[in-house]
Amino acid sequence: MSHVNGAPLVEAKNLRKSYRVQNGVVHALNGVDITVRTGEFVAVVGPTGSGKSTLLNLLAGLEPADAGTVVLLGHPLDQLDEDALADLRLRAVGMIYQSYNLFSGFTVRQNVRLPLQLMTRRPPFDATQRTNQLLADFGLPDLAERYPAELSGGQQQLAAIARALATNPPLILADEPTANVDTTMARQIVARLRGLANSGQHGVILATHDLRMASQADRVLSLRDGQIVKETVLQPGRDARDVIEALA
Numbered sequence: 435m436s437h438v439n440g441a442p443l444v445e446a447k448n449l450r451k452s453y454r455v456q457n458g459v460v461h462a463l464n465g466v467d468i469t470v471r472t473g474e475f476v477a478v479v480g481p482t483g484s485g486k487s488t489l490l491n492l493l494a495g496l497e498p499a500d501a502g503t504v505v506l507l508g509h510p511l512d513q514l515d516e517d518a519l520a521d522l523r524l525r526a527v528g529m530i531y532q533s534y535n536l537f538s539g540f541t542v543r544q545n546v547r548l549p550l551q552l553m554t555r556r557p558p559f560d561a562t563q564r565t566n567q568l569l570a571d572f573g574l575p576d577l578a579e580r581y582p583a584e585l586s587g588g589q590q591q592l593a594a595i596a597r598a599l600a601t602n603p604p605l606i607l608a609d610e611p612t613a614n615v616d617t618t619m620a621r622q623i624v625a626r627l628r629g630l631a632n633s634g635q636h637g638v639i640l641a642t643h644d645l646r647m648a649s650q651a652d653r654v655l656s657l658r659d660g661q662i663v664k665e666t667v668l669q670p671g672r673d674a675r676d677v678i679e680a681l682a
């Protein structure tokens with residue numbers, strides 16, 4: 435199935451996920467539906483523990499759902515074997531992890547370049563050039579030969595974003611990508627995500643606590659206790675303050 439012309443990049447229905455913990459079970463997701471198409475920028479907001487990261491992890495195929503379905507670029511994830519899932523993830527999804535997940539034994543440059551090297555099908559651009567461009571875009575050239583442990587939290591976050599975008603994936607899942615950078619940088623990151631959606635080549639899901647960042651989205655899904663309790667469609671050119679008021 436093609437993912438152009440506004441076809442769904444990802445379509446999830448009735449997603450449920452529980453975790454066993456010390457003294458019982460946590461219901462992280464309690465029946466979530468979400469569809470995101472190319473050209474869309476969707477924000478997921480909600481308090482700590484409401485299920486934002488769990489939702490993104492399930493959409494990316496990093497963890498299986500207990501119930502419900504995720505269809506990624508037309509492929510139901512529960513019907514793929516491990517290799518097919520890994521291959522689909524690599525070409526379909528750019529994941530910006532809340533905790534970065536940079537490879538500690540690799541330099542910043544190697545981290546950014548790695549997804550390009552893992553692709554079985556050659557990407558339509560030169561890996562060295564693409565890596566250099568992303569390092570430049572995120573202000574990382576001087577840090578490129580350092581290891582993640584030698585960076586600040588915000589610098590690691592920027593490297594993680596550059597890595598997620600390396601293969602130019604159609605679906606970008608950004609989990610609190612601005613949590614550890616200053617306001618100016620946060621605005622730039624969200625503007626970049628907005629631009630990727632506007633290009634018509636990508637769909638973006640942004641999980642964030644920050645309603646100012648969410649105000650740049652086309653739609654905002656409010657999660658509470660693992661359920662979407664509200665969907666707010668935002669008009670272009672709206673004022674961020676109006677959005678914050680509407681979502682509060």
Ligand SMILES: Nc1ncnc2c1ncn2[C@@H]1O[C@H](COP(=O)(O)OP(=O)(O)OP(=O)(O)O)[C@@H](O)[C@H]1O
Nearest residue numbers: 453454455460462481482483484485486487488489
């Ligand atoms: N691996 C896990 N094992 C046990 N419980 C988990 C696990 N991952 C998440 N949870 C629980 O599931 C719920 C949802 O967690 P999740 O990380 O999705 O929330 P979140 O909205 O991303 O929060 P935050 O804003 O703090 O990042 C929480 O109650 C959390 O404690």
Ligand SMILES: [Mg+2]
Nearest residue numbers: 486487488532
């Ligand atoms: Mg989270």
